[in-house]
Every structure is written in structure tokens, then in C-alpha cells.
Amino acid sequence: MRRRGLAWLAGGLAVLFLATAPGLLGTYLRVFFTELLIWGLFAMAFDVLYGYTGMLSFGQSTFFGVGAYAVALAVSRAEAGVWGALLAAAVASVLLALVVGYFAVRVSGHYFVIITVVFSLVVFRLALQHKELTGGDDGLSFEVPALGVGPVTLSLYDPVVNYYFVLAVVTAAVAVTALVMRSPWGRVFVAIRENEQRARLVGYDVDRYKLLAFALSGLLAGLAGALYAVTFRYSNASLLHWTVSGQAVVWAIVGGVGTLVGPFLGTGVLAGITDTISAWFEHYPLLVGALIIVAVIFAPRGLLGLLADAFGRSRAS
């Protein structure tokens, strides 16, 4: 049980750090950590699909971008408040995920990957084409309305308020997702990942559970996109591009897939490395790329897997 104790300790320290971070950090790092939470949530959305249910998607950027655009449009066109905009993002991303998922979950393995890539490219192209709605390459800028929490009204222009707002939404999303993964639903997701045919033969409606996982992942990705839009008061067609999904794939794999926490760790480590070395090494993407290749070959369970092995060994000795 020592390992579990260590995990709780590490988790507790991480939460404590995140809760007090704005007091400890300067403005630059505050924004850095805000962004890290958002991208971590996005990587976790990918992990729900890949790490838990075994479906490799390069199309989650579609839902991230749609979430961001839903916020931008709800605020600038429908004059919605922050909560209304978040709701619009959630609804829009789930609806689109159900449409894409309807096609995608009928096929598995490599064909699933191809479908998600193609869908994301089609949506990206459509977004570029319909400039009047999306602003195309220029994107949409907007003014963020005040955030009403009960009787209190806060301004999201304040980086500290923005940080805590993002932290609250991300924490709620992680908690709900963790509950889902511990529930029978989550068990069926894992059963599908391990052996789709067996899950089907046991009697589960595999396609429906896959659609469910797809919708949940789409919702989380859309929420991440919405937080991105609120934080940067901006949405852009390039958020829909599949390379954005590619980043989530990398973060989740480097951190450790199938863990929910791993994607946050991977995002933090890779974003930290990029942020640090890009100052003095112009070709930092090379180093990041090399790291991914090494991770895939030598540490397929990611950093979290390495940590678990290290502590597992020390317990055994």
C-alpha cells in the first residue's frame, strides 16, 4: 500500500500547489499554468478515447475548435454570459461528436484513425471556407463578459480570477471523468480496449459504448476549447487543424495513457521543456520530437509508467 500512499501524497501536493500557485508565481507563469491546465484537459479528453477505450483519434481538435468557436459566437453574436457560453460549447461539441462518432465507431483500428483525420480536415476546410462565421485564418476576437458566481461578479480579465476559473472547471471535469471511469461504464470502455470482440460476445452493445466514449471525449475537448477561448478571448480556424490533435496524442503518450493524470503530466513536462529550451535552442521541436520517439519505443507507458516502475521496484527491494 506504500505505492498508493505515495500516489495520494503526490496528488495532494499537486493539488496544493495548483491551488496556491497564483500566489507563488509571477504573471508569466500564471498564464503558463492556466494554459497548461487547458491543454492538459484536452490531452485527457484524448486519453478517455485512446487510453481507456483503445480508439486512436487524430480528430479531437475538431471538438476543441468547435468549443472555442461556440464560446466566441455565443458571446459576440448571442450576447451570452460566461456560463451560457460554456453550456453552448458543451452542447455543440457533444452534438458534433455524436455525428462524427456515428460514422467513426462503426469501424475500428486503422480505419478509425483515417476517419477521424478525414473528418477533422473536412471541418477545417469548411471553417476556412465560411469566413463570415469563423473569421477564417484571422479568427474571431471578442470581449469576455463578467463572470457571475452567485451574488459576486468577477472579471476574467484578471489573470488570477481567470486561473481559478480554469482550475475549477478542469477540476470538476477531471472529477466527473474519474467517476465515470470507475463506474461500470468505464469498465466496459476498458473491456472494449482489451478485446472488442470479447466485449461484444459477452453481450455489451460495443458500438453504443464506443459512441458514449466518443461523446464524452468530445465534450471534454470542447470544454477545453471553451476555456481556451475564454482565456485568450479569441478563436481561430487553426485550432481545428489535426496537428492540434497530434499534440494531445504526444502529451498523453509521453505522460502515460489510460491514467487521466498522465496527460496533464505529459503536457506539463513537454510544455515546460519547450518553454525552457526554446529560449536558447532554435530547433527545439527536434528535441521534443526525439523525446516522443524515445518514449514510444522505450517507455510505452509514459512517465507515469516509469514512475510506477521505479517506486514498485523500491518497494520490492
Place this chain on the structure above:
Amino acid sequence: MGEPLRAGVRAALPAPGGLASGALLLGLLALLAAAPAVLSPYHRGVLAEILVWGLFGMAFDLLFGYTGMLSFGQALFFGAGAYGAAFAIFRLGAGLWGALGVALVVAAAFALAVGAVAVRVSGHYFLVLTIAVSVLVFLVLESGHWRWITGGYSGRPFPAPPITLGPVRLPLTNSLAGYYFVLAAVAVAYAACHRLLASGVGRVLASIRENELRARLVGYSVESYRLLAFAVAGVLAGLAGALYALTAQYTNLAFFHWTVSANAVVWTVIGGTGTLLGPFLGSGLVILGTDVLSAWVPHFPILVGALVLGVVVFAPEGMVGLLARAVRAR
């Protein structure tokens, strides 16, 4: 975890080496050989381009359809072949055959280097790795440090050497000579690929696709066979790149871009995965469609995307399968 070919796809595959498919192929070759007689120089160029891209798609299908390895990095070898040929001409002063030889060697070296790492992982991680490597190489080339080889982003035009066959010298720039040069090279590559797949090696590759673990337990060195498939696919992609560069007389870093790899996926899926002919049909349909329809349909790629979705979900055996089914139904 190799990926078993879906049952519908497998059922639609023509038996390799069957008499009917042999006659069909010879007929098709005769048709292609006669085609320039009725085509304008422009359309000869279009047909040659379809053949080159079809060859590139076939190289991808050797990996994906036959061996179960989905790669999004094949543009790397296309680019290596194109730049290998160009480099041999303007740096080494090579002739046509020398340029082709250099192109194939460069592509093979690239493929062996990438493959040595990539075939160690399978399934999804193989895919992720090919994407990572191809993005990395593109970034390195784009950074401009290799300008002495690449000649900058838009490459550089170079003179096409003449085709020398013994005492005969034919200008490659002539649309007829260029077309037959491409057709001959593609036909040889197709025959070689067909021969390889009909051999015992082809059977082992199929067994790896169907069940990697079982192939390993039977005693095959799965990594060696996967590396072989990866190298052959790389060399064929390099040949396509060299043919493209030689006939178009220019190179461009865009040859290395992932969109080129994605095209191979699209053509193969539309034409018919796990068939050698499918990628040619797919590239023909998409290129001709683009040529004819893009004047009326402003966003043709969206249409192509919809077509891929439709094929993957509703007709996974692609055009070859649909054609085979239509013939059988008659």
C-alpha cells in the same frame, strides 16, 4: 498487434496470379500503351502523373493493405527519391540512369534508417512514430540548414537528362517519351511488387497482418519481414518521387509534407486497400475528378473527404471491390 484486414475487404481480393486478373492487367497495359495516340500532350502528362501517384499509393498499400502497417510518413521517401535524383543531376552530373540509381539508394537508406526504429513498435505506436519522424524531417529541411542539398523551400529547376538506351537518345521533355518512360518504370515496379507478394515472402507479410503474434510463434522473424516491407515500400515511393521530379523537372520541400502521405492513404482507401491496382484507380479518380470538377466545385477536397468517409464506412473494399462485385453479379 497487426490489424486483420476486414472480412469484406479480404473476400473482395482477387486471387493473386489468377488467369483472369493476369489477362486483365495485360489488357490494361495495352490500353495504357495505346492511350497517347488519342491524348493531347497535356492529357499525356495528366495520365503520367496518375501513374506516378498510383505507384506511390501502391507503395503505401504494400505496407498498409498487405502488411497491416499504417504509415503517415511515406512522403519522406517520395521526397528522398525526388531530391536524390535532383542532387545526382545538378551536383554529380549524373545521367538519367545514374539519377534513378542514386534516388533509389537514397530512398532505401532513408527507409532502412527509419524502419530500423519504426518496425520495433506496432499498431498505433507505429503510426504515431511515422508521423513524428516525418514532421521532424520536414522541420529540419524547412529550417534551411540543408540548403546546399535542397536548394531552399521551392527547390530548384534542373535540366532533364535525355533517356539513353544504347545508341538511342530520347528527350525526356517530349511528352511521348516522358510518358512511355514513366509507364515502363511503373509497369516494372508493379510486376516486381506482384512477384514479391505472390512469393513466400508475400504470404509471411499477410500472416503478420492477420496475426502478428501467431506469425512470431510459428518462428518468423516478424521485425525482419516488417523491415523488408518497409524498405521495399520506401524504395518504390522513392522511385515515384524520382519519376515525378524527372518528368516535372523541379523539386519542392512540399514533397516531404504529410499531406503527400495523406494522399496515398486517400487514393488507396478509395481505390481498394490490399490490392495493387486499387491505388492507381484511386489516384486516377481523384486526379481526374480534381482536373474536371475543381472548376465547378470550389472546395473539391471536401468532396474527396466525404468520398473517403463513405468508402470506409459503407464500401471498405473500395473501387476494386465494387468492380469485382459488379463483374461477379453479372
